Amino acid sequence: MTDTAAALRDLDAALAAVVDAQLRDGDVGGLGARDLLSVMDAAASIVRRAEALLIEAVGEVDARSDQRDLSVRMTTEVGCRSVKELVQRTTRFSSRRAGEFVTAGRGIRRTTALATGERLPAVFPALREAVIDGAVGVDGVVAVAGPLASLPVGRDAIIAADEELAAAARGDGADGMPPLAADDLRAQSLVWAAYLDQDGPEPRDERAMRKRGLTLGVCRDGLVPVRGALLPETAGQLQRIFDSVNNPKLEGPAGPRFTEHNGDADPDARCDTRTRPQKQHDALATALTVAAASGQLPTIGGAAPTLVVSAREADVANGVGTAHVQGIDEPVSIAVARQIACTGGVQRVRLGANGRIIAITVNDWVFTHVQRRAIVLRDGECVIPGCHVPAAWCEIHHVIEAARGGPTHTDNGVLLCWFHHRTIDTGGWKVRMKNGVPEILGPVWWDPGQRWRPATKSPVRRRDLVEAAHPG
Template sequence: MTTKLGDAADSLLVAELSSWDESCLLDTWREVERLRNRLAAMEHRFVAEVERRGLPFTYGARNTAAFVRALLRVHPREAVARVAAAAAAAPITTLTGETVPAPFPRVAAAQAAGTISPRHAAVVVATVERLPDVVQVEHGARVEAELVGYATQFDPHQLGTLALRVTTLLDQDGALADVAYRERHRDLTIRQRPDGSASISGEATAELAERLLTVLDALAAPKPAADGVRDPRTAGQRRHDGLLDALDLVQRAELLPTVAGISTTVLLTTTAADWSSGDGVATTGHGAILPTREAIRIAGGDTRTMTMQLDDQGAVVTHTDARRLFTETQRLALIARDGGCTFPGCDVPPAWTQAHHVVDHANGGPTTIANGALVCGHHHRQHQRQGWRSVISDGRPAWLPPPWLDPHRRPRSNPRTRPG
């Protein structure tokens, strides 16, 4: 079997496509796509048989997806998707030899014929499974059949739009909008990458969506830069930064519960040499790896962050503690003096700012009113990247612009903040 499949692939890989006429080229390409779709149906049978034999357990895998990942060297999410697809479209042979039909027989038949792709199948399955139980029992098979028919005519994105229309027609009495249904399907998934960044996806209830939008209305508005330059961030970037600012505010309020007796604290670990030079990497409490310069920037914020500096043998040389954070009294003094974000042109009020060390705490700057300045989260994160530097001029916070903006780098203050 494998020899025949390999021979067919070999013949196409060496074929002189330039000598084919247009009809032959396109017809063969469509046939290759049909075979690709059929291969997915074949794989469903392999997954089902592997599970029937209990091979994941035999080989010490945590589950079938982990076994697929190890055997085929596919991405973890891809392995999970393949196992889920097989569960929906593969017949099951029990230990007694009885064959149980696939949960989605029309999807299975269409994939076996090669007329729909795995992505088409995923749209159909997800749509039917999203139906409330009472609707699914009565209409599930009809919805599956109708969508499989559409899948032979439209691409997966178009099919998703049609699926929404179909479910809307079934929702005449509001079954799909039921609050309990939304509660059951609420979800938030954070997939962190090795570099510390993450993709975030999920399903929000109406309450969470409304609260989040209300907070972001306040924190994700465009912020003016110096000289009235338009905020260059996209709407999505502003929402990202607004959510980060909201988390800053929550963490500073110290209302969060402790974890294992420890206040909610961002932990950063690096070597003393790397911390001093700004080179190398740091590790977060969740195992992500960041450039040390980025860790130093994060540690310079006004939220609870602890840095652990290790020697070459891994022993703790020194660490920071909460004393680098400004006290409530100090923040009130900064509010009285600064009246809001001190960055030139910014109008963020005091409640949405953080206390910034003019001379970085990592560089020996003290946590004092004289070395403090109110800065909004956006400008706290961006000022160094954009070439600005904070200073104290005549006893008040000021900002040195980058050379491209002012070759003489004359201090600038924010006229919106209170006069000295």
């Protein structure tokens, strides 16, 4: 073990003793406000200094892995495909955090000239000094390196930005502001980037094409963050999809209602309580479902891009437990599995005690195109009052679940949009079939009389009702 590693092990042991004493026998909740903030400040300082060493080490690993000859790359020596994977295995960091250390290492590590052996300055030398002094951590380095590292400008311009941003990170900036947090540092870096590269060497459209992107983050608390930048025409098309699916007009037993209301109106009178971002999420979910079912997308392994949700059969039957979506690590509720099963086929896989696959059976619960056209003729659109998602964008819901013996028959299928299908068991709306016609029971706040009402959204059905009410 090197002297550096040994010294760090000693520090780790000392820190472990402090942590153990405080968290096992101490009481952080009993600290006063000033002491609590002091603990946070001291712990953060230790983290930043540890990150400084880790950034430098990752930068060295990155340099030793950047070799033309694969056999001499450090990543190859230790059996990893990339520097990021090596960092993940060594540190147990997430992929995203490992990538941040790689980015930071490239920004502040000093390199060596191959011809002369001379030590060259880092891309951001002032920021490097701030990292060594413990003023900036890995997130601060990434906040600067992200916007500035690839700018097509001269070295002097980068150095000027580096010096000012490092001073701001220390709290020594010309504006007299206290030390900047990473988000504020990124905001200033973006200002510098715009100032240094006002026009850029590429036309605007070409730059937009180069910078476009969309990424899915790591699932946390049942949600996957989405980040990226859309081209204007892509954003415009997506907005049109949002507008076509989301309709603010709502209907109740006493006539039309609207989601917008003034301060004097009773908010419980609203039929749809979703926020605009929630509605846009649901519209995107609807569009993705329609696109996947269109048959126009490329296949994966010879099959359409099908959403695969797995769960234990007993959990689905009992409505408890969890399910798993292919490609997403975090488990989802059984309600998700039941919704997917309602609109698709179910493949039962029977496993032996040793995990061997013993039997495979497939139940195809998908309504045929002929059945769907008939249900569309009858229902018109999503059968929930006030929802005007068109039939082409709706799913067909088994009123009696197929898993519980409900038939895939027009007398047991109704049109529901993605949102109302997803929440049919929890949203307060109930659907039943009576003589082959869907009937709706709304929540108490929507219909205090609690009457089952036939769904009459089909233009043909509405015309029949008008003529029945006004014969001749």
